[in-house]
Amino acid sequence: MFGTSTVVTQVGKIALSHSKTWFEEGGDFWIAPIILTQNARDRGKGYLRQLLEMPFKRKELSLLSINKLMHLYNCAGSFKEKEKRKTIRDFLGKVVGRRAGVNIRKRMTVKIRYSKEVRKSGIRNVLITKIESCGLHPAIAGIVRRKSRIVWRRNRNVAEILCNYKQHSKMPESLYTCKHYDLPAVKGHVLTRIGDIPGLPALVLNGKNVVRPKIETTKEEISSGLQSGLASVLNGQLGEQLSDLQIADCFSGERDQHCSADEGIVLAVKNKFRDLIVTQVDRNTGDLVLRCPSTYQHGLDKLFTWNVAYDEVSRSEAVIMKETKTDFENQGLHKLVNWNPKGRFGNAYVLPKHKDLEKWRPIAPACSDPTTTGSHWIARALNLLLEKLRGAMHFNLTATARLKQNLKKAETKLQQYGKDTLTISEGFDIKEMVTSLPHSAIMGALNWLLGEWEKKGFQKITVCKRRKQVTLGRKTYGKGYRKFSFTYIRSFISFELQHTYTKCRGKMLKQVIGVPMGKNSSPPLACILCAKYEESFLRSLGSDRKLVHGVRFMDDAMLAVVCNRRKESSVDMAREILRKFGSCYGEKLSLVRTDDGSNTIDFVGSKLTIVPGRTRFLLEPKIKNDWKSGWAKCNRDWTSKDGGQKEEEEEEEEKG
Incomplete structure (x- = not known):
């Protein structure tokens, strides 16, 4: 056999089997090496690589025929990098469009x-x-x-x-x-x-x-x-x-x-x-x-026009939009986030709440705002900074899917007194979470979060423009990413707080109190402020914070405190911690209890029950928006292993 690299192909195997007799008689048989030749697609890829490295050579494309141009267009698929494929197809599509009068880049x-x-x-x-x-x-x-x-x-x-x-x-x-x-x-x-x-x-x-x-x-x-x-x-x-x-x-x-x-x-x-x-x-x-119609208009006026969080503006929408754009560019925010010239302010409306039709849910959509894209990127960055902050003590729950895992950890944590353990819990609802927070408190909470990361040596965060990837690493990424400094994030949030407008019944309203309603940055800002208050509350407890476990998803909060049921002083201390938590969110945010004192709480669409004795959390989901049938008739989701085993044993006894 010849060559340093030989390959036995299927054809060679077939030829070997058919020529067995001939080979035994002394005939010569050998397998030659397979030589890979360069095809037309590889040659086209080499020429396209030259066009990427030397853009002045793209002038030659106007001299090529349609056949060669389309061949090069198909060769662009051999590049692994998506950015290179897009660049090649863009300039080839323009040349073909001038020659043939057809936009091949557009989908019909x-x-x-x-x-x-x-x-x-x-x-x-x-x-x-x-x-x-x-x-x-x-x-x-x-x-x-x-x-x-x-x-x-x-x-x-x-x-x-x-x-x-x-x-x-x-x-x-x-x-x-x-x-x-x-x-x-x-x-x-x-x-x-x-x-x-x-x-x-x-x-x-x-x-x-x-x-x-x-x-x-x-x-x-x-x-x-x-x-x-x-x-x-x-x-x-x-x-x-x-x-x-x-x-x-x-x-x-x-x-x-x-x-x-x-x-x-x-x-x-x-x-x-x-x-x-x-x-x-x-x-x-x-x-x-x-x-x-009169009650609906009254609800609009009550939540927007007459609300102290909004001031009526006499200027027209075009004038306000022009002033806002000027301020946006003067602060240098346009360097990383583009201003959408087609953006418009949204029209506010209200919807009746599901449980009580006489109550209203205010909605001020900002999906067509000129800075919606930037607000979306900054919101993703803030969510990651709050979620990954090590050493911070707060109750923020990033997703309802993580509630079960969170409660499992709490079962292990709250076993302080063995058989004498008693867990007392209460559920709360944070009222006026969006429209009652002063701007100074919001900026203070933002500075607290960014300051914690600055102490660890971080100054910037990278956000992917299309995917959900967010990273704090110092690696340099391509055009599909945006790197925001913490100074830029402070400036952008300050701009949104000062320029949040909405329209209601033909009037222009400016929000002067609260987080920017309807914008993507509103939920993370409210959660950051609550997390700051929660950390102060836990630090004030000292060593007793090991007896406390809290969970908060946006404006729904739950606090569980463990105590020794044999000691009256321990029970009194647990109730004092719960009372102290009721005022931990400052003067502007008020907590309203949502439970009846029976250690059963309606929390984020489920029924949460704390079993007396050894700490165990039982989680039973409810049918979403089922206002007639009440609780769902579904299988219980036991968060503890013992509860699941108990349920399986009961089923086996019934079958037996």
């Missing part, structure tokens, strides 16, 4: 309203036929055909048709009344759930039900969708072909004339209650509520 999407009678395969056949008949280069036509998509547009559901609370939240004043409606009322005004009104169709009782449209998808609608999709990519290559679209095969011919989920049923209900406001319920979007 045809959006059609869903209908049972419409055949998606028929629409795709028409689309491919039109692409191939445009006289494009075969390579260009192939890539356009592969990147084309047919997408269904969802029909409206019941809530989208009936709900009108967002429109009323933009109106200065409503002239409608509820006097002529014979419906359940509270304090003289209509207030009832749609499910409690007799005689209504079952379809409208759940706002999530998707209804069949009154007007079916027509040929003109399909033609319009095809034309817009083709024109978005092919531009002037279509000519007069758009006027001749053969869409007869796009319909299956099976039409269901009788449908119980027709849109007309919902429209009749909407017309019947056209003078009332229909709202969704907070945290239960399928439940709909009918109420008087």
